[in-house]
Amino acid sequence: MIRVLALAGGIATVSSQAIACNLSLMACSFDNGAKTVEVCLSFDQVTYAFGPAAGEPDLLLSEPVTTVDYLPWPGVGSAIWETVTFYNGDYSYAVTAGFERNPENPKSFGGISVRRGTEEVANLTCDPESVDFGWEVALFDAKRAAGMCWNDAPNRGWSSC
Numbered sequence: 001m002i003r004v005l006a007l008a009g010g011i012a013t014v015s016s017q018a019i020a021c022n023l024s025l026m027a028c029s030f031d032n033g034a035k036t037v038e039v040c041l042s043f044d045q046v047t048y049a050f051g052p053a054a055g056e057p058d059l060l061l062s063e064p065v066t067t068v069d070y071l072p073w074p075g076v077g078s079a080i081w082e083t084v085t086f087y088n089g090d091y092s093y094a095v096t097a098g099f100e101r102n103p104e105n106p107k108s109f110g111g112i113s114v115r116r117g118t119e120e121v122a123n124l125t126c127d128p129e130s131v132d133f134g135w136e137v138a139l140f141d142a143k144r145a146a147g148m149c150w151n152d153a154p155n156r157g158w159s160s161c
Contacts, residue, residue: 021047025084026097026133028110028126029053037112037126039084039095041065041138044146048086048093050112061086061093065142070158072140072150078102079109080135090116097126097133108133 021040029036033053040047046068051057069085081098097110108131114122140150149161 023136023138024132025136025139026082026095026110026131028097028132029130030124030127032127033130035124037095037124041142044142046070046084046086046139048084048095050093059088059093061088063087065139066146066148068139070139070143073098073135074152081109082133082135082139084139091121097131099131099133099135 021038022042023040025039025041025046027036027038035051036053037048037050040049044065045062046065048059048061049057050059063086069087071083071085073080073082079098079100081096083094083096085092085094087093092113092115094113094115095110096113097108099106099108108126108128110126110131110133112122112124113120114124143150143158144161147161148158150158
């Protein structure tokens with residue numbers, strides 16, 4: 001099977017060999033384990049893989065750490081969460097994962113919001129027990145190491161330091 005790998009600046013096809021995943025940032029399954037999503041950090045690349053639980057991903061997107069759309073946990077609220085968004089043409093795939101901060105009931109949650117332009121075309125909720133989110137600061141640290149700084153206000157987002 002040939003997969004499509006969307007890269008910043010163009011699209012290339014890759015063979016069915018797996019893309020290396022040095023650190024899984026977030027992962028979960030959908031529809032009682034039928035499909036999965038995983039967001040990985042591998043050196044200077046962040047990768048999104050979505051597809052059947054067994055076999056090749058249906059969609060594989062990869063972007064450099066410097067350009068990936070990453071919204072870190074703001075440090076407040078009853079839950080710790082992060083969102084990483086990938087783009088492929090007119091479509092965006094925002095993967096969110098997190099957990100409640102209540103030590104007596106630390107429920108995990110996650111999902112994918114798929115948009116075409118500004119219109120949401122799909123909203124998938126992770127199977128609750130499948131969410132793998134350890135709240136790593138690795139992506140935040142990788143962006144900082146690449147010369148990016150997070151700005152809270154007034155223009156929330158990443159920019160060159």
